Amino acid sequence: MGILDGLLGNATEVEVSDVEEELSPILGDNENVERAFKVVRDMYVFTNGRLILIDKQGITGKKTEYLSILYKSISSFSVETAGHFDMDSELTLWVSGRHDPIKKELKKGSDVVGIQKLLANKILP
Numbered sequence: 256m257g258i259l260d261g262l263l264g265n266a267t268e269v270e271v272s273d274v275e276e277e278l279s280p281i282l283g284d285n286e287n288v289e290r291a292f293k294v295v296r297d298m299y300v301f302t303n304g305r306l307i308l309i310d311k312q313g314i315t316g317k318k319t320e321y322l323s324i325l326y327k328s329i330s331s332f333s334v335e336t337a338g339h340f341d342m343d344s345e346l347t348l349w350v351s352g353r354h355d356p357i358k359k360e361l362k363k364g365s366d367v368v369g370i371q372k373l374l375a376n377k378i379l380p
Contacts, residue, residue: 268365269293274300278307281321290373292361299359301373306348308357324350324357326377334371346370 274291275282282288283304290301296311306329308322333347344361361367 267293269298274298281307290370292359292365294360301370301377324348326374328352329374329378332371332374332378334367336367 269291271288271291275288278288278300282302285303286305287303288300289303292299298307298309300307300309305326306324308320308324310320310322312318312320328351329348330351331349333345335345335347344365344367346359346361346367348357348359350357361370
């Protein structure tokens with residue numbers, strides 16, 4: 256991931272094995288990481304049971320917020336693919352109990368089709 260991507264808030268996909276090792280203390284016994292994206296220190300992680308938004312705060316990043324969103328709480332989602340002049344894709348999630356949607360930028364080359372399929376498989380009955 257380039258420093259410019261991080262400064263612009265663009266996410267890059269990271270290795271699942273690295274994320275599973277880092278999050279092993281908070282993952283459920285039968286929970287597995289399926290996809291993970293990182294923006295500088297923050298991450299959003301798709302597991303087989305939930306979406307985890309990780310917000311590392313402060314200068315040292317020792318203070319961390321973990322927001323868990325059950326897939327059944329996602330009422331709708333939108334994925335905007337990259338265009339000719341807009342080089343990045345955008346993922347927007349509408350979650351029950353939240354007024355504003357959650358928006359995340361994805362770096363050009365991210366598997367936006369795969370993310371849509373993963374969310375569809377998790378959300379649709």
